[in-house]
Amino acid sequence: VQLQASGGGLVQAGGSLRLSCAASARTFTIYGMHWFRQAPGKEREFVAAITWSGFSTYYADSVKGRFTISRDNAKSTVYLQMNSLKPEDTAVYYCAAGPLCRATTCQEGMDYWGKGTQVTVSS
Numbered sequence: 001v002q003l004q005a006s007g008g009g010l011v012q013a014g015g016s017l018r019l020s021c022a023a024s025a026r027t028f029t030i031y032g033m034h035w036f037r038q039a040p041g042k043e044r045e046f047v048a049a050i051t052w053s054g055f056s057t058y059y060a061d062s063v064k065g066r067f068t069i070s071r072d073n074a075k076s077t078v079y080l081q082m083n084s085l086k087p088e089d090t091a092v093y094y095c096a097a098g099p100l101c102r103a104t105t106c107q108e109g110m111d112y113w114g115k116g117t118q119v120t121v122s123s
Contacts, residue, residue: 001023001024001028001031001080001097001114002019003022003023003024003096003097003113004022004024004114004115005019005020005021005094005095005115005117006020006117007020007117008092008093008117008118008119008120009088010050011118011120011121012122013085013086013118013122014084014122015079015120015121016082016084016085017082017084017085017114018079018082018091019035019082019095019117020078021033021035021077021078021079021080021114022076023077023078024120025076026076027074028097029073031052031098031111031112032049032052032099033052033078033095033097034047034049034098034099034101035048035069035078035080035093035094035096036095036104037089037091037092037096038091038094039088039091040091041089042091043047044104044107045060045104046060046101046102047059047063047080047093048063048067048069048080048090049100049101050069050071050078050091051100054073054113057069063082063089064074066082067081067082067083068083074079075102076094077099080093082090083105085119086121087121089119090121091093091119092118092119093116093117093118093119094113094115094116094118095114096110096111096112096113097112098110099111111117
């Protein structure tokens with residue numbers, strides 16, 4: 001499975017962006033899908049996750065209430081809607097597929113990673 005993330009860019013604080021992650025294979029539907037991010041000088045951290053069915057979602061406390069993860073299995077695509085963006089959201093955002101992971105510590109268990117898309121939030 002190849003993952004291609006897109007939708008990053010430069011936005012002012014308070015603005016919104018929607019990230020997309022397109023998967024190359026129909027087997028996309030069996031995976032939990034995730035977004036992680038890595039800010040300059042920091043370790044990569046968990047942002048959000050969604051089960052294969054899309055019925056359950058999970059978020060890091062830092063983004064809860066502002067970000068929404070969703071998926072369209074017919075299009076083999078997962079999304080991350082980011083609202084009320086803050087400068088501290090600035091990072092490279094990565095999508096990943098694998099067993100459901102709800103924390104930074106289990107990211108090593110991901111089976112597939114996308115290359116990442118840069119999100120920059122100006123103050």
